[in-house]
Amino acid sequence: MSFVERVFSGVQPTGNLHLGNYLGAIVNFVKMQETHNCIYCVVDMHAITMGMDVWGGPAELARTTREVTAAFIASGIDPKKHIVFNQSQVSGHAELAWIFNCVARMGWLNRMTQFKEKAGKDRENASVGLYDYPVLMAADILLYRATHVPVGEDQKQHLELSRDIAQKFNNDFGDSIRSHGAHDGMLFPLPEPLIMGAATRVMSLRDGTKKMSKSDASDYSRINLTDDADTIAQKIRKAKTDPEPLPSEEKGLEPRPEADNLVGIFAALSGRSKADVLRDFGGGQFSSFKNALVELCVTKLSPIAGEMKRLVADPGHIDAILIDGSDRARAIADETMKLSKDVVGFIRRR
Numbered sequence: 001m002s003f004v005e006r007v008f009s010g011v012q013p014t015g016n017l018h019l020g021n022y023l024g025a026i027v028n029f030v031k032m033q034e035t036h037n038c039i040y041c042v043v044d045m046h047a048i049t050m051g052m053d054v055w056g057g058p059a060e061l062a063r064t065t066r067e068v069t070a071a072f073i074a075s076g077i078d079p080k081k082h083i084v085f086n087q088s089q090v091s092g093h094a095e096l097a098w099i100f101n102c103v104a105r106m107g108w109l110n111r112m113t114q115f116k117e118k119a120g121k122d123r124e125n126a127s128v129g130l131y132d133y134p135v136l137m138a139a140d141i142l143l144y145r146a147t148h149v150p151v152g153e154d155q156k157q158h159l160e161l162s163r164d165i166a167q168k169f170n171n172d173f174g175d176s177i178r179s180h181g182a183h184d185g186m187l188f189p190l191p192e193p194l195i196m197g198a199a200t201r202v203m204s205l206r207d208g209t210k211k212m213s214k215s216d217a218s219d220y221s222r223i224n225l226t227d228d229a230d231t232i233a234q235k236i237r238k239a240k241t242d243p244e245p246l247p248s249e250e251k252g253l254e255p256r257p258e259a260d261n262l263v264g265i266f267a268a269l270s271g272r273s274k275a276d277v278l279r280d281f282g283g284g285q286f287s288s289f290k291n292a293l294v295e296l297c298v299t300k301l302s303p304i305a306g307e308m309k310r311l312v313a314d315p316g317h318i319d320a321i322l323i324d325g326s327d328r329a330r331a332i333a334d335e336t337m338k339l340s341k342d343v344v345g346f347i348r349r350r
């Protein structure tokens with residue numbers, strides 16, 4: 001049985017969005033709109049799985065939720081044609097997560113590498129929510145019976161868990177699903193990851209071997225989506241390089257992570273290949289390449305920063321977008337919840 005193709009993805013509202021988030025995720029979200037019905041969710045319930053020192057407390061959570069929404073819209077996601085909303089406004093996420101809690105096995109969750117990383121040494125003190133995070137993520141996706149999920153490489157294992165949960169639910173409740181006439185005994189599709197950003201992993205401007213990250217202590221390591229033109233120029237001019245001129249061939253970038261990163265950023269922002277960029281800049285000094293990169297970054301990112309600023313200045317407008325998105329998300333989610341409850345045997349008002 002085939003399901004209608006639908007895209008779902010989520011972004012956590014923690015910290016500031018930067019160029020890595022933009023090129024690694026948001027650009028792909030924008031592109032998927034041309035071919036699919038898309039649901040983009042600001043996952044505020046996932047954000048609170050870490051300590052308040054990480055997500056910043058209630059006021060900061062509300063601010064970053066609106067900021068991610070503004071970034072989506074400023075980057076070209078259309079909240080009317082597609083759906084943009086925050087997770088906590090659709091109760092089905094929590095409800096389906098509970099059912100999935102009873103399908104997923106402890107052994108499966110114990111294998112999740114991200115939990116181990118995030119919990120660190122003091123695992124006894126990690127929240128139960130952090131442990132359960134991947135189950136909530138499966139519920140996010142399957143609540144809409146989404147078939148395609150654009151995610152970073154680091155979320156691949158969580159996607160596999162979502163597939164395992166969907167499959168076990170379909171198997172365990174197969175007879176009940178069939179008796180309720182749903183999809184030949186398949187209530188849930190097995191969602192496919194679309195691994196993003198393989199070609200455009202954006203690295204730190206201070207160390208080309210580390211990912212660009214919101215948690216890096218130095219703000220010079222990243223370009224934030226809200227940086228103004230002067231800040232962008234300063235950060236790129238200070239970005240680490242090496243003393244050699246740029247190579248003329250892509251192969252020459254291999255042992256030079258900082259050069260590779262800057263050329264990669266130029267390529268991604270201009271929609272060209274690295275080889276093509278090197279045809280223009282190979283053999284030249286970093287200083288002139290950096291000037292061109294500053295101009296490109298400012299041209300591409302300033303309009304987004306400007307639009308984000310305009311949007312976040314009117315929180316009422318953003319909230320209205322999230323409420324409208326939630327209403328349309330809920331309409332889809334409610335159908336899945338009704339079916340899921342019937343299939344499990346939960347009595348409900350008809």
Ligand code: TRP
Nearest residue numbers: 008009010011012043137140151
């Ligand atoms: N865990 C994802 C991340 O940190 C965010 C996320 C939550 C998500 N729910 C999702 C991504 C559902 C895709 C689909 O990147």
